[in-house]
Amino acid sequence: MEQASSADDFLIERIVSGDQDAWRLLIDRYAGRLLAFARARTSSLADAEDLVQEALVGFLQSVGNFDTSRSLETYLFTILRYKLYDLLRQKKVKVITEPPDAEGWWDHISPDTSETPSGLAxxxxxxxxxxxxxxxxxxxxxxxxxxxxxxxxxxxxxxxxxxxxxxxxxxxxxxxxxxxxxxxxxxxxxxxxxxxxxxxxxxxxxxxxxxxxxxxxxxxxxxxxxxxxxxxxxxxxxxxxxxxxxxxxxxxxxxxxxxxxxxxxxxxxxxEDDRTPVDTERMFASSAGFLSKPH
Ligand SMILES: [Zn+2]
Structure with missing residues (x-):
């Protein structure tokens, strides 16, 4: 079973505090699977990479509110899928085929953990x-x-x-x-x-x-x-x-x-067969500016 691990909790704690090494580690660990998800849905590698990039930035912008009782991987995929539909609406990416999970599958997973108004908290x-x-x-x-x-x-x-x-x-x-x-x-x-x-x-x-x-x-x-x-x-x-x-x-x-x-x-x-190695360095370079300043 996939379970939220304490290793992930620790990683997130360090990312929230602005730790670049922790951010690089998260990209190394998750960028490949995110790119594979994006690749299966967009018509070019460039589009897929842009999408993952956007999702990583979106993650950094909301990570302070991330509820660590939830699965980090699910959260990342949910943001990625959200960005995909965002870019689709703006016609910035083209999808190859309508993904099988397009309809409803993700609706039950909340797309972000943005702060709840205090009355609802x-x-x-x-x-x-x-x-x-x-x-x-x-x-x-x-x-x-x-x-x-x-x-x-x-x-x-x-x-x-x-x-x-x-x-x-x-x-x-x-x-x-x-x-x-x-x-x-x-x-x-x-x-x-x-x-x-x-x-x-x-x-x-x-x-x-x-x-x-x-x-x-x-x-x-x-x-x-x-x-x-x-x-x-x-x-x-x-x-x-x-x-x-x-x-x-x-x-x-x-x-x-x-x-x-x-x-x-x-x-x-x-x-396994060394197709499209993920350019994690570029992803790091274009997202690290969104980390909070270490304090
Ligand atoms: Zn599964």
């Missing part, structure tokens, strides 16, 4: 706590399904919440009947409610009928609950990943078509 804090609880019980559910080798169930749940798919599409994608899909979903939601009742917590108002799907989707996507580690993707590329993980990886990449894991895989592939 308390509410935001309460929501974050509730989302923390929701994240815990979702992880519990995912773990339980894996421990039981219930990969089919997990696939249905992942397509529902992470993929945002409807029952009819899921039945089609997994070659199942719709009733079976609905049954698996029903049981999963019951289980989530059971886990929730074991938690010592106030009612989750983000889990009321109307918002449950949206909230679960947001948490699942933001925290990347079923995303693949770079090392897993590496093993997959080398063909040494064992079952059932190999099939599960293939499912996440091909059927769910997770835009972030697909970009990571493309980045690893280009590292």
């Amino acid at each position: 308390l509410q935001a804090e309460a929501n974050r706590q509730q989302e923390g609880v929701l994240e815990d019980i979702l992880r519990q559910l995912i773990r339980e399904l894996r421990d039981r080798d219930a990969f089919n169930d997990l696939q249905v749940i992942e397509l529902t919440f992470f993929g945002g798919r409807r029952n009819i599409d899921i039945a089609d994608l997994l070659d199942m009947d719709q009733k079976a899909v609905a049954g698996i979903k029903y049981r999963a939601i019951q289980k989530l409610q059971k886990f929730l009742s074991q938690h010592d917590t106030d009612d989750l108002n983000c889990m009321d009928e109307a918002n449950a799907d949206v909230t679960v989707s947001r948490v699942w996507r933001e925290q990347r609950l079923t995303c693949l580690k770079r090392s897993t993707l590496g093993s997959y590329l080398l063909g040494v990943l064992e079952e059932p993980w190999r099939s599960y990886t293939e499912f996440h990449l091909d059927v769910v078509a997770c835009p972030m894991c697909v970009a990571n895989l493309a980045d690893l592939e280009s590292e």
Whole structure:
């Protein structure tokens, strides 16, 4: 599982304080996968590089407000995707094809962490706590399904919440009947409610009928609950990943078509055969001016 690491927290702390080495490190670590994402969507390498550049600057401009309980990688991809649509609207870049995730996929992930008006701050804090609880019980559910080798169930749940798919599409994608899909979903939601009742917590108002799907989707996507580690993707590329993980990886990449894991895989592939080495030095040079002055 991809999880916010304390290494990332430390890196961000140093970047906020204006540390150039930390900024260079972040670019070295993430520019490749961001460029792979941009490359798959824009018609030229130059456009893709401009886009990553803009996203890096956008990151520096908002990093002071970044909530470190969230995934840094998801945050970077979200800014990048936001910039892509910005430049598209201004007709400054051309897309090759409409990306598969264009519609709605990102809507549930907040595009920035810009400051909330003070009246909303308390509410935001309460929501974050509730989302923390929701994240815990979702992880519990995912773990339980894996421990039981219930990969089919997990696939249905992942397509529902992470993929945002409807029952009819899921039945089609997994070659199942719709009733079976609905049954698996029903049981999963019951289980989530059971886990929730074991938690010592106030009612989750983000889990009321109307918002449950949206909230679960947001948490699942933001925290990347079923995303693949770079090392897993590496093993997959080398063909040494064992079952059932190999099939599960293939499912996440091909059927769910997770835009972030697909970009990571493309980045690893280009590292392997030395295509378009990422010009991290240029990216550093054109963005470092936006770091705050060290103090
Ligand atoms: Zn993923």
